[in-house]
Amino acid sequence: MQNLTVALALPRQAFPFIPTGLPITVWEFREESILAKDTDADARSTLLSRALADCAAGNQAGVDAILESEGRQLLGVAQRILARRDLAEEALQDAMLQVWRKAKQFNASSGSARGWIYAILRNRCLNILRGDKRLSTLAPADLATLQESRQQIVPEEGWEILAGPSRIRDCLGGLDSQSRHAILLAHVAGYSHAEISTRQDVPLGTIKSLIRRGLQALKECLS
Amino acid sequence: MTDLSAEIIALSDEYVLGLLTPTEAALVEEIMARDIELAQRVGDLRDRLLPLDLSAAPVDLPEGFGVQVAEQLANKDQLPKMQFAGVPTEKPANQPAAPKPWLAGMLAASLAGIAVGFGVAWMQPAPAPKVVAVLMDAQGVPQAVVDDYGNDTATVRFVADVPVPADRSLQVWTLPSADMGPTSLGVLTGAGAAQLSFDDLPDPSAEQLYEVTLEPLGGSPTGRPTGPIIGKGFAAEQT
Numbered sequence: 529m530q531n532l533t534v535a536l537a538l539p540r541q542a543f544p545f546i547p548t549g550l551p552i553t554v555w556e557f558r559e560e561s562i563l564a565k566d567t568d569a570d571a572r573s574t575l576l577s578r579a580l581a582d583c584a585a586g587n588q589a590g591v592d593a594i595l596e597s598e599g600r601q602l603l604g605v606a607q608r609i610l611a612r613r614d615l616a617e618e619a620l621q622d623a624m625l626q627v628w629r630k631a632k633q634f635n636a637s638s639g640s641a642r643g644w645i646y647a648i649l650r651n652r653c654l655n656i657l658r659g660d661k662r663l664s665t666l667a668p669a670d671l672a673t674l675q676e677s678r679q680q681i682v683p684e685e686g687w688e689i690l691a692g693p694s695r696i697r698d699c700l701g702g703l704d705s706q707s708r709h710a711i712l713l714a715h716v717a718g719y720s721h722a723e724i725s726t727r728q729d730v731p732l733g734t735i736k737s738l739i740r741r742g743l744q745a746l747k748e749c750l751s
Numbered sequence: 752m753t754d755l756s757a758e759i760i761a762l763s764d765e766y767v768l769g770l771l772t773p774t775e776a777a778l779v780e781e782i783m784a785r786d787i788e789l790a791q792r793v794g795d796l797r798d799r800l801l802p803l804d805l806s807a808a809p810v811d812l813p814e815g816f817g818v819q820v821a822e823q824l825a826n827k828d829q830l831p832k833m834q835f836a837g838v839p840t841e842k843p844a845n846q847p848a849a850p851k852p853w854l855a856g857m858l859a860a861s862l863a864g865i866a867v868g869f870g871v872a873w874m875q876p877a878p879a880p881k882v883v884a885v886l887m888d889a890q891g892v893p894q895a896v897v898d899d900y901g902n903d904t905a906t907v908r909f910v911a912d913v914p915v916p917a918d919r920s921l922q923v924w925t926l927p928s929a930d931m932g933p934t935s936l937g938v939l940t941g942a943g944a945a946q947l948s949f950d951d952l953p954d955p956s957a958e959q960l961y962e963v964t965l966e967p968l969g970g971s972p973t974g975r976p977t978g979p980i981i982g983k984g985f986a987a988e989q990t
Contacts, residue, residue: 595817600809608807624820639794646804647797654769694802714768715803743764750799
């Protein structure tokens, strides 16, 4: 409950990255995540594992079940990384195709179905940002807007909202602010080493070792 | 179970964060596919970082999105499936390079740090290889990595499951120059890490070709590659 209070008590100005024209659904998320107790999480994980088994067996009901359960959140993740609705929908569509194709490779003994699905979506988003030529089809002004929005994803202050009321939040809180910011830029905003280096104005090699050390400390704290 | 090196673990952490190049990511995925410990590490970190994804504000799916996805599945599903990574290709050994030779070079270059201490204790203290070549199959999937140290020593490591029938051997080759032609670096009974030593070859140079072929038991009877290529790639110089 304390986390909730902190998150909501932060002044609106702490989040200049939220475009004022868009509905702010942070409230809704808070409510969901606090309700998401273990039983809920278990039910969800059973549902998603079964959905992946369906996909592996060639049954499209698996895809429907994933979209039903996670679709809005997955699209939210894609929208946050890509900062454009059309790209986000494209990414989710491509990701579902990959989930369908790769479902046979999912192995429940190495991580949750949920984590696996989100990882596929994030990879697809990163490919759009870096790998393929998708961004070059945007008009220069649109590209500039996109890059500008991506600058705002991870705020210097008020980063706590990105971690929700979770263990990871405490552990991130224990890192030095530069490592923490770099890790959040990578995971939440999909920044590359080079982008983080530019953003923080720190040499590439320094950023790489900063992130490695930060991740090491983070994993020790989490385990 | 492999004794995972600190470097591979650090790479796999960066993999979860999305910081690797596509070629580095492909390598981590190949290792995960054969090493459950690494796969579990990756899954564990992913799950622990999941709250960061769940903090994104949900966005309603547009109407008909599910139907659109279903249609796409129906269309794309007709495409032929990718060949399984471990299946040797039936290309004769003398056919031109793998589809993306530059990819192997890039990957080898990015592997400079991994080349030492990859769970191979007998390499300690690890000298630095002169060149590293990542050998890929015809689909561009990494199969093996050759570290050539010069002075007629090299090591080979496999990063994919390569099935070797009981009546066959694997053989490692390089092409020091067009004049010398393909030259054997050693014969292996299985796809395990191995140290290779050979005689009187010039020290390796950048862009030198390496490959592994499947040969009759005991190695090629002709002294030249005869069997299908398991993987091939060009050397990247290590500085």
